[in-house]
Amino acid sequence: MLRKLAKWSVGPALFAALLLLPPLPLVEEAARQAGAPFPKAPQAALGGLLWVASWWVTEVVPLGLTGLLAAALFSLLGVVPWSVALSSFANPIIWVFIGGFVLAKAFRKWGVDRRAAFAVARLYRGRNPALAILFAACLPAFLLTVTGSITASTSVVYPIALSYLAAIRASDSLSEAAMLALGEAATAGAMLLLISTPPNLIAKQVLESSLPGFRLTFFDWFIVGTPQALAGLLISWLV
Template structure:
């Protein structure tokens, strides 16, 4: 315990010390040139911007204070220094992307309040009627978790399926030390990490990529449909790949599955008929999903039929992804069933992860400050020198993905994306490439890590079950993470450039 406390204390002190040290240091290589390019009066603006980044990142990585509070550091620092106006910094916390977060959190809370999440998990888990134990684990643990990430939270998806699977394993007589129980739990956790890539709203790094791309490429809109081209294939590959890796490496003992199947079927049959509240929540979710998809689908149809272009343009204007999220929050609070609202105001307050909201808002302010403070010009010079005069796009994507992946081990995936995605965009623009492939690769890489309980809440949850050893979690995680990272680096250039071609952008 003392080591953990001392580590947090060290992080608390190191953050501001980085800023002080940089302000007192002589010009960094390229800082003077970066200040001139950004038309700043002094290189100290570049040093100040880098110092604020290191301060914020240190507090995010060490978690010495709540991540949301650390997100206030760039707001205060850049505003007090005059690099950002207070209004410009504070408006970051009402960015439209934040409303997509809140909509996803609220829908997930409605699933939980009305028991719709458990119904889906049990129904999916009871689909498999065969006798192969590894397939039972896939249908009972991995697939329900993966599907439930559509609610917008991999943590919520895991917390729903986790107790069902744990009860199932215990009813089959499995205790800590069973390799089959360990493999099943690992498959559950790995499915959650794969599901993070499924939809645009499945995890914060995806929405961070959307925000960074749309800021970096004027006129570009990364839609729900667009994400199906670049993110969903990685999710599906990750689901199957990680499940196969788990059972190949853990090598569970031979077990019978008949009793487990019977229990799942009994639980599915004992579910009451869907309540009016469940049906209404499902209807609100379906409406939100349709409205998220509609603008992107209209744009695709308009590409082949110019007469539909006015309709597509109006839908882009009237239905950005934040609009259905806001509508979902309103409807879930207004509509009533069984004598109560689908969600009370208290339910909505408790369902929204305000830590993530403040973290993301602070990340937006950080990006604005880094741009105006000359950091973007400086990092582009340093990156250009390191990568050479004209690296290939594949090299750029590989470096961007490795950067995002590496930072997720000491930091959360959200903090990692907030740090690495803007840097990837800056480097791409400096080298003359469209930032879309590099930023998408970075954001996706932030959702891969799974070798330690600290990497994501789902991995912490399954480790806490007592069924999973650190040795096997690390072994499975490192193999699965490496394979997924390699596939990401290989496939992202093709998937991202296919998306750019669909949207009318020329390949570099």
């Protein structure tokens, strides 16, 4: 009980401490130049960030509520109006995230990911250790991360790869290499499509906001990402 109370109170305590501190001259001047609603607005923003981060890490409250905490705090304190605080939740990238998560969840619910991983692993039935790593670990993880998360895809392929390596009686060093290659191949597969992993979409938004008139389409990302993804798959297997 005390531990949970401590986790719950760390964030609000940091937030309150920053608000109670007198505003630093440089921070106050920067806030004035930026048109902040009050001198301690930067401190309130930093305190809100620390509060959200502490609750996010400890998961003392549901993550959905933690995600709304910053918008509620900044709006109530007058740092930003409600319309601005909530506008990010309607960002098109958020809906792309949701679509990707729904697709990945559907694959996992109906076992499509495991079937695909088994199908790829069955392509090679020999006992060559190097090819076993490619077909049992690298290639399934690479293909699954095209539409699923890196962590989920790795967790699906992991037991399949272990069973495969046990069947060919692989050495400990080879098994360790296979597990490392599995993780690297999953990361490489996430470069293939724009929706393969959230950082890809974040990179798209940063580029488009930083370069006026620049548009990064799915096809553009595919053209650039495919060589990098395939090179990453090859390197993860060879190394």
